[in-house]
Amino acid sequence: MVKRVSLWNEGCPVARSLDVIGDWWSLLIIRDAFDGARRFSEFQQGLGIGKGVLASRLRDLVERGIFETCPASDGTAYREYVLTATGRGLFPVIVALRQWAEDCLFAPDEHRSSLVDKERGVSIARLEVRSVDGRALAWSDTQVRGVVTSKRKTRAPA
């Protein structure tokens, strides 16, 4: 986790989230889980991560309640790692990261792949941010000191 200070008790929800899934590999593991990975080797090959590190991360994530293990579905004697309800709750986080990259980090002609419908090649979910009054907000609306001020600046291409 690279951390000497736990963020768990900071009181800030963002910090607490990062305390659980803020390390370098966790979200990628979880991403692969959303993409269907369940077996140790699936995670390992998909990520190019060392076995030791993966085992450690998986153990942490199970401990934290993100994954749970269950018997292999194909009858073999091995375990599978499946997301718990808490883990599935991270779906918006993954989608938000994907969306940000697609909006801000990719050149228009570059290849993208993850969490897309493989048949149709389209993203399967989009995010919307809404203010408490239910009004939809563009991500480019400026956020200053806890108050959303609708500025409607130039928006990235949908």
Add this chain to the structure above:
Amino acid sequence: MVKRVSLWNEGCPVARSLDVIGDWWSLLIIRDAFDGARRFSEFQQGLGIGKGVLASRLRDLVERGIFETCPASDGTAYREYVLTATGRGLFPVIVALRQWAEDCLFAPDEHRSSLVDKERGVSIARLEVRSVDGRALAWSDTQVRGVVTSKRKTRAPA
């Protein structure tokens, strides 16, 4: 960044996002920026981060186009760090993390603080995940192999 392997060219948008803001401190720095921090010392005191580490992170984030520097607004000779449009685009990511923590990581009676309206003590934004056809999805809807199947499992208390 703790990384030996850059994820930038993986083709996966999630990986690319993490390549930019996936390290231990970046998202916390960005969170504080959304909360109004602009000065070096504000970040440093708010995070309890070492000056060297903070300077390094800030430099990286400016390089990556998340922050930009500008002259101090109070007339002093110092720089301020403000989010670029790209940086402000991370708002949904922060909100998603906050929301996940609040839904899954906090006991009902625990204190929370971040990105809330300080006067009224309420969250200023909520996220919604929508499928491409515009249908709203609960975060507990199960995501399997790139297809969202509406399962409507038990939902965490709103």
Add this chain to the structure above:
DNA sequence: CAGTATCCCCCCTGATACTG
């Protein structure tokens, strides 16, 4: 205040070898 420069330790990380 806003950093830069050092020192140093810890632990993450990766590779390899081994077990069931």
Add this chain to the structure above:
DNA sequence: CAGTATCAGGGGGGATACTG
């Protein structure tokens, strides 16, 4: 296949001192 055990290294991270 699914891990565990062990080892070596490297860079992140904290603390401190120094500068403009």
